[in-house]
Amino acid sequence: MEIVKTVEEETIINMDDNVSDKEKKILIAAIRIMSEKGFRASRTSEIAKEAGVSEGTLFRYYPKKKDLLLALLPPLILSFFQPIITEMFSKSNAPKSSTLKYELKHFFSTRLSLLDDNKGLLKIIILESIYYPELQKSIQKLMTETVFPSLEQMIMEQIEKKHIKKMSVTTVSRILMSQLLGYFILSSYFPDQYPRDDDKEINEMVDIILNGIKR
Amino acid sequence: MEIVKTVEEETIINMDDNVSDKEKKILIAAIRIMSEKGFRASRTSEIAKEAGVSEGTLFRYYPKKKDLLLALLPPLILSFFQPIITEMFSKSNAPKSSTLKYELKHFFSTRLSLLDDNKGLLKIIILESIYYPELQKSIQKLMTETVFPSLEQMIMEQIEKKHIKKMSVTTVSRILMSQLLGYFILSSYFPDQYPRDDDKEINEMVDIILNGIKR
Amino acid sequence: MEIVKTVEEETIINMDDNVSDKEKKILIAAIRIMSEKGFRASRTSEIAKEAGVSEGTLFRYYPKKKDLLLALLPPLILSFFQPIITEMFSKSNAPKSSTLKYELKHFFSTRLSLLDDNKGLLKIIILESIYYPELQKSIQKLMTETVFPSLEQMIMEQIEKKHIKKMSVTTVSRILMSQLLGYFILSSYFPDQYPRDDDKEINEMVDIILNGIKR
Amino acid sequence: MEIVKTVEEETIINMDDNVSDKEKKILIAAIRIMSEKGFRASRTSEIAKEAGVSEGTLFRYYPKKKDLLLALLPPLILSFFQPIITEMFSKSNAPKSSTLKYELKHFFSTRLSLLDDNKGLLKIIILESIYYPELQKSIQKLMTETVFPSLEQMIMEQIEKKHIKKMSVTTVSRILMSQLLGYFILSSYFPDQYPRDDDKEINEMVDIILNGIKR
DNA sequence: AATGAATGAGTCTTCATTCAT
DNA sequence: CATGAATGAAGACTCATTCAT
Structure with a gap:
């Protein structure tokens, strides 16, 4: 990390x-x-x-x-969304042998870094987009063009590799996005209840996503 | 449901x-x-x-x-937080035989109902609390006194019953809260990408939380 | 007194x-x-x-x-101006032998009592009359009909009795009114500089008015 | 004049x-x-x-x-109080031979000029100071530092020169201030009863203050 | 191009006055 | 008659926007 x-x-x-x-x-x-x-x-x-x-x-x-x-949108694209696109392409030349566990941990840690790096920018844009439809549409478009495809591509690859059960890509995507968002938001808003400890928590998160909580 | x-x-x-x-x-x-x-x-x-x-x-x-x-805080407490407290106590007389799966589905569906019912109220209070520390503290206090204990109690019981692996209550709590939040927020903000279909999605969500995605 | x-x-x-x-x-x-x-x-x-x-x-x-x-004007008339009128008439049966010194001291002390008794009432009416011409006219009329005649009558009598030098009644009236007002206002506004001590100060005031300050 | x-x-x-x-x-x-x-x-x-x-x-x-x-206080100080201070110092090099009568007439006429020049300014500040303690304190401080010392100095000098009877400086100060105030206020408020005629009235006022009204 | 003084439309807020109960 | 909730006109104050220098 x-x-x-x-x-x-x-x-x-x-x-x-x-x-x-x-x-x-x-x-x-x-x-x-x-x-x-x-x-x-x-x-x-x-x-x-x-x-x-x-x-x-x-x-x-x-x-x-x-x-x-x-005017804050272009910088956000440059510093938040561009890296994701870049990674999407660079990833293809990445070692094929990467395990599912590694992929997920990589996903969480890189996305978390991006969230942290663009905290302020994201905060304004996202909060304001709630009241500015035009801004909201931009965000939706950007996510639809960058984050979601990158995520879905990874999931599909893992399904193909039979590392993941055969299930709806959207559902898995939603699970992963929820964990990423949840981890970020909850530890910001309730630092006492959910203190942040990236290495440890990402490990556990990934473990549960992979194997579940059932005994 | x-x-x-x-x-x-x-x-x-x-x-x-x-x-x-x-x-x-x-x-x-x-x-x-x-x-x-x-x-x-x-x-x-x-x-x-x-x-x-x-x-x-x-x-x-x-x-x-x-x-x-x-002034919106009291109504929010009454209609959002009170039901959770009420349930915490009524639950004790609930059938002990309730399975983990049922518990989780019940948790998600009831909390989702509350979120839906108080959408507007929650939206204002939470968004404004971001800039009003006093409001934020109120929300933190309320969550700490109602939602979190209710959730943790359920998790602890399930761990005791050996339905859940021995793991950090906080981590499980975070996972569940993230899924709840994530489902609610993502389907509101990206309805095209993540359309809402409560029955189906709660089922899949619970299944993954229980068993993981790994094949 | x-x-x-x-x-x-x-x-x-x-x-x-x-x-x-x-x-x-x-x-x-x-x-x-x-x-x-x-x-x-x-x-x-x-x-x-x-x-x-x-x-x-x-x-x-x-x-x-x-x-x-x-509506405060009638009470003011009743409690401030009426006594002055009453005195004007009752005075005629007062002992003719009253000295000038006694007359002046009596004038100051009775008027001062009236001012003190009606402090609040006078304060409002006079201060507001500054901006309400109708109120100001009322006050002017009342003074012209009560205080001024009463005062001038006393002065004229004393001039007739040859207790006072032959001089303008208005001038003497002005001197006396100024002293009364001045004593009242200055000791209210600058209590440190001009502390109030009615018996002593009225005595000295009257003495100076009678005999001057020149050595 | x-x-x-x-x-x-x-x-x-x-x-x-x-x-x-x-x-x-x-x-x-x-x-x-x-x-x-x-x-x-x-x-x-x-x-x-x-x-x-x-x-x-x-x-x-x-x-x-x-x-x-x-914000009106500084201009008031500059145009009303400053001249008094200035005069206090310049006076020391004034002709020692100035008579008491001349001194008093000078006092009344210069102060009256200042009052006239600053009529509006004084009116607001003084009337409002009645309800604004902070403003009142400012006025009290200013008077205590400028007008009162200037006046008392003059009185003391005249007592030393044995032009004035041996008597309380405060009392004389009060008498003079009362006359000044009274003349100004009464002729403003009751112009019919007390018409203004500075040269004549100051003369008579000073004469009475010096020699009294007693025959 | 840069400045920052000037603008005035728009907001929250107050309070004398009215009126249904 | 008494009440006090309801009213809305009017006022202090803010701040994005303009524009002369």
């Missing part, structure tokens, strides 16, 4: 090259403020100050506050 | 008796508007209109807009 | 007989609240509560908040 | 240099509206309009309406 980058800025710096320095600063500030307070509670004035630019400049780049929210 | 009531109003009507009719109307309107638009985007004027009262009346009952949000 | 009544309520109880008990309670409450907070900052709800009646009842007696202010 | 400037704006223009033009306009408007209607009855919208700025701009400079009231 690899060490997780915790400096979000590094991630976002990987933004498209046609994004000016000032724009980057603004977006980083936006993520920081908005993920802390939520979109509506974030003040353009505060974001501008945090970014070290004037409010006028902020509105030069993003004429509407909402644009600032939508 | 029983049919789920979808009329949220019916649920909320079960509120404490010392809540006047007008107050109920206001709370129902608040839930409707706020769960659709979020707390900050909801206008007190719109809530008042939806409730069929003047804005003055609204502020007579809830002097601050925020009070309207906090 | 007599002891000053400090219980304002007693004074107001002397209101016209065609004023019902409830009305009295309301007026007393109005004086208390308004003299503490000022007219605009006083809430009809608070006055009603203080009076022990419902807001509906308050508005039955005084349909507009402003009516409550204007 | 010099002619009094009646254009309040000129006075206020003397404000601190770090007060922008727009701020000055707002303060002047605030004085005009508030001294006419009182603090609570003044509408921020009206003040903004009178100042020729938007309401947003008004709140940019003074985030709370109350700040607008408190």
Whole structure:
């Protein structure tokens, strides 16, 4: 299990090259403020100050506050979804001998890293998408094009290899996604009840998914 | 598996008796508007209109807009958390012969019903709790006092009965909670990818949790 | 010098007989609240509560908040101005031998008593009259009909008796009124700088008015 | 006795240099509206309009309406209290031969000018200070540090010079302050009864204070 | 291009006043 | 007559957005 980058800025710096320095600063500030307070509670004035630019400049780049929210989508794609796509293709040249257990652990740990790296960004986009249908559609589209296929491909391969019982791919996909989501959300929201301990918990999670809890 | 009531109003009507009719109307309107638009985007004027009262009346009952949000907690407790407590106690007189499979299916279906019944209420409270620490603490406290103990008790009993492998209660609890949450959230957010079909999916979910996916 | 009544309520109880008990309670409450907070900052709800009646009842007696202010004028007349008129007439049967010094001391002490007794009432009416021309005219009329004549009559008598130099009655009137007002206001507003000690200060005041400060 | 400037704006223009033009306009408007209607009855919208700025701009400079009231204190200090301090020091090099009569006339006429010049400003601040303890304390402090010492110094010097009888400085101070206040207030409130005629009245006032009214 | 002062539409909130009970 | 819940007009204040410099 690899060490997780915790400096979000590094991630976002990987933004498209046609994004000016000032724009980057603004977006980083936006993520920081908005993920802390939520979109509506974030003040353009505060974001501008945090970014070290004037409010006028902020509105030069993003004429509407909402644009600032939508502008976070490309960085999210770049830093969250792109790696998944990349992996989908790179995986094909990966050792075929990888066991199911290894595959699952790899899946959880890499996805968890991505979630951690993009915590703030994801928080805003996902929470706001609940009220912005356009944003929600974008997320749905992205997931449908990246995460789900990558996941289903893995499952299908494992079914083909007869490592997994013959069962609905969707069901397995749902089980895995639920565990990933659940682990991430529950340990964030109820850290006392569900403390986070990735190595240990991923191991147990995978074990149960593979063998069940029944004695 | 029983049919789920979808009329949220019916649920909320079960509120404490010392809540006047007008107050109920206001709370129902608040839930409707706020769960659709979020707390900050909801206008007190719109809530008042939806409730069929003047804005003055609204502020007579809830002097601050925020009070309207906090006022939703008691109804949530009454209609979401109370049933869980009730069940915790009634369960003791339940047939001891209930199998593990039945227990799990019962757990998922009853909790799912509660989630469905309190969709709007839960949506506002949980989403807003992300930015209101006081609200978040309330939710944490409630879960710690109701849902978690109920769940852990069931798991411990099953471990004692040797139906479940000897393993961490927390881990099993997390697995079950993740599946419940995951099923609910994923089918809400990605209905195309993960269509909802409670009977069938709960069955498969329980089967996998019991026996794993490994062939 | 007599002891000053400090219980304002007693004074107001002397209101016209065609004023019902409830009305009295309301007026007393109005004086208390308004003299503490000022007219605009006083809430009809608070006055009603203080009076022990419902807001509906308050508005039955005084349909507009402003009516409550204007309703304070009759009590003020009764308890502040009436005594002055009464004295004007009763004085005629007073001992003719009264010295100038005694007259002045009597003037200051009786007027001061009246000011003290009607502190709250006067405070509201005078302060509000500054912004309500109609109220101001009432006060001007009342002073012109009671206080000023009473004062000028005394001065003229003393001039006739050749106890006072031949000088403008208005000027002497102004001097005396200024001293009365000044003593009252300054010791209220700057109690540290000008502590109140009626017997001593009235004595010195009268002495200076009579003989001047020049050595 | 010099002619009094009646254009309040000129006075206020003397404000601190770090007060922008727009701020000055707002303060002047605030004085005009508030001294006419009182603090609570003044509408921020009206003040903004009178100042020729938007309401947003008004709140940019003074985030709370109350700040607008408190902001009037510095100008008051500058234009009312500062001159008194200045005079206190400049006076020491004044001709020692100045007679008591001249001193008193000078005192009344200069103080009266200051009162006239700052009529509006003083009216608001003093009337509002009656209900705002913090404001009242400011005024008390200012008076204690400027007006009272200046006055008492003069009195003590005159006592030392044996121009004034040996008597309590406070008493004389009170007499003079009362006359000043009384003259100002009475001729404002009862212009018919006490018409204003500064030269003549100051002369008579001083004469009586010096020699008394006794024949 | 960048700034930040200025704007004003839009919100929450208050409170005198009304009115059904 | 009394009550107090209900009203809604009006006011303080916020903040995204504009624009002169």
